[in-house]
Structure formats: structure tokens, C-alpha cells
Amino acid sequence: MNLFRIASVVLVASFFSACNSEQSLQEYYVDNQGDKEFVAVDVPTSLFANTASLTAEQKTTLETVKKINIIAIPKKEENNLKIDQEKAKISKILKDDKYQLLMRFGGNAHKIEVYYTGNEEAVDEVIIYGFDETKGVGIARVLGDKMNPSDILQLVKSLDNGEINMEGLNGITKMLTRSEM
Secondary structure (H helix, E strand, O other): HHHHHHHHHHHHHHHHHHHHHHOHHHHHHHHHOOOOOOEEOOOOOEHOHHHHHOHHHHHHHHEEEEEEEEEEEEEHHHHHHHHHHHHHHHHHHHHHOOEEEEEEOOOOOEEEEEEEEEEEEEEEEEEEEEEOOEEEEEEEEEEEEEEEEEHHHHHHHHOOOOOOOHHHHHHHHHHOOOOOO
16 A cells, blocks of 8 residues: 555656646757757857967867857748747746856847856856847857856957857858748
């Protein structure tokens, strides 16, 4: 009889935990990779930058990055509703306490938010979520091992300033910004 009670408790607990489970960012990626409206790309760090142009500090920072996963929905006239739905799903996922907001900028027509998981000294994942009313919505996961948030931000600023040669990503950028699939 005790075995029956234990099994019943486990079954009920499993049911309630399944009902309360929220979708994770990883599950979001997996669920949407096969959807024809999404563009999904895994970028190895070897394509990320021309390492000859990097400083020693930038090379050290880049070595903590293992890969980058990108999933996006390019804007089309007929997918406004889908984009709004995906923005709501991603925003809900990013409200989880494990995602810590690092910075936010933009306005109503476009916005970029940067989150991280882990602790301030050893970040495991940096998440860059953005949308633009004319280009679409996307999210990038920068996966690594013991990444330093301030070093990653410095690397991103170097990209913005054009200090790092990004020729390896040209094809990916064109694919993500295409309006017709």
C-alpha cells in the first residue's frame, strides 16, 4: 500500500510541475528551428571575426565564447501578427529570474536588450534580443565558458566601432535581413 501512495504522490507532483513549467530559451530555439518563417543559424566563433585584427585582450575574450545561436523572423508584410506573438513569447521567457538584464536601448520602433545567465564573474550565456518594426525580430545566444560581461561588452563596442573585421558574417547578415524567404 505504501508503494501505491508514493507512486500517487510522485504522479501528482509530476503533473503539477509539468503544468507550471515555463518554456526555456533553449526550448524556444528547438521548437522554432523547423518553422519556415524563422531563420536559424549556429555560428562558430571561427566565423565571428578575423582574429588577426584582434588585440590580445579581444582574443582572450573571444576564446571564452564557444558559439552563437541566432534565430530570427525577417519582416514581411504578411507576418506582423506572428512577429508580435514571438515578441510576447520571448519577453515572457526573459522575465525568468535566471536572465539578468545587462542593458536596454532603443524605443518603440526598435529595441535591443542584453541579458546574461550565470554570475557577474563567470557568465555562461549572453542573450541579445532585438526587434525592429521594419526588419523583424530576433534573438542571439552567445554561449561560452566563464565569460566576463564587461569584456564581452567591450568586444561588442569594438564591433560597433568597426575595429573588428566581420567579413565572415557577411553571408549570415544578408540571410537574416532578407525580406523574402
